[in-house]
Amino acid sequence: MIVKTIIQGLAAAAVIAAAGLAWAEVAAPPAPPADSATDTGYPTAPERPDDRQTDRMAGGGDTGYLPALLGRPVHDDDDLEERHERGEDDDD
Amino acid sequence: MTDAPRRRRRFAMPAMKAWHAVVAGGFLVAYLTGDSDDVYIMHQVAGYTVLGALVLRLAVAPFAHKPPWRMPRASLAAGREWLTTRCGRNPLFAWLAVALFATVGAAAASGMAAHWLLWVEDLHEALSTASLWVVLGHVAFILLMFGGRRRVAALWRRFVDGHSTRLKESS
Numbered sequence: 001m002i003v004k005t006i007i008q009g010l011a012a013a014a015v016i017a018a019a020g021l022a023w024a025e026v027a028a029p030p031a032p033p034a035d036s037a038t039d040t041g042y043p044t045a046p047e048r049p050d051d052r053q054t055d056r057m058a059g060g061g062d063t064g065y066l067p068a069l070l071g072r073p074v075h076d077d078d079d080l081e082e083r084h085e086r087g088e089d090d091d092d
Numbered sequence: 093m094t095d096a097p098r099r100r101r102r103f104a105m106p107a108m109k110a111w112h113a114v115v116a117g118g119f120l121v122a123y124l125t126g127d128s129d130d131v132y133i134m135h136q137v138a139g140y141t142v143l144g145a146l147v148l149r150l151a152v153a154p155f156a157h158k159p160p161w162r163m164p165r166a167s168l169a170a171g172r173e174w175l176t177t178r179c180g181r182n183p184l185f186a187w188l189a190v191a192l193f194a195t196v197g198a199a200a201a202s203g204m205a206a207h208w209l210l211w212v213e214d215l216h217e218a219l220s221t222a223s224l225w226v227v228l229g230h231v232a233f234i235l236l237m238f239g240g241r242r243r244v245a246a247l248w249r250r251f252v253d254g255h256s257t258r259l260k261e262s263s
Binding site: 002005008010011012013014016017019023024027 | 109117135137138235238
């Protein structure tokens with residue numbers, strides 16, 4: 001009888017703890033939007049490809065974008081034809 | 093006899109066991125999560141569960157004329173009579189139940205008050221510690237009454253027999 005009572009109490013404790021966790025999830029504030037990450041001070045890569053190209057051509061700082069780090073040309077496919085006509089396309 | 097009272101009696105003990113499990117489990121979770129801010133909501137849920145269970149028991153008690161849902165009746169006169177006659181139920185059952193209601197209820201109620209009145213936090217902590225001791229006393233008493241008496245009696249007999257044997261040998 002004592003063992004059964006202990007098991008019942010532990011089962012109730014588990015249910016109550018689970019209910020507490022679920023309530024904490026429901027009551028938790030929503031996660032902050034992704035833009036607020038720029039305030040952390042960590043350098044982030046530009047979101048749009050145009051930004052990446054502008055940074056590279058302007059000799060901007062390291063954006064962390066891998067092709068730029070490897071020294072490979074960073075081109076947007078949308079502008080490929082135009083650059084080819086101008087003779088700027090030096091892809092491998 | 094009609095079926096309704098018989099049905100009520102049949103479910104009275106299982107319902108009391110479920111109620112006891114809720115109070116015991118809720119107290120355990122509330123005590124273990126009391127010192128951490130990370131699981132404060134879990135502490136709150138457990139505390140309010142215990143408080144709600146105690147209020148429910150107090151609400152049902154006036155309508156219950158028989159145990160187990162009737163409130164425990166602790167009286168000094170009954171305790172004195174039991175000490176002389178050793179007949180009937182041990183009065184510590186009722187006294188410990190009253191002590192549990194008082195301490196655990198006060199701890200739960202002060203916890204609810206501490207959510208809005210910060211100065212009540214220390215009182216809540218003190219009452220929780222006191223209620224833990226009462227709970228441990230209750231557990232020890234139950235273990236003794238329902239499993240330990242024979243073992244304690246056997247140990248006592250072994251001690252007494254061994255002592256008397258040594259006395260005989262030395263004389």
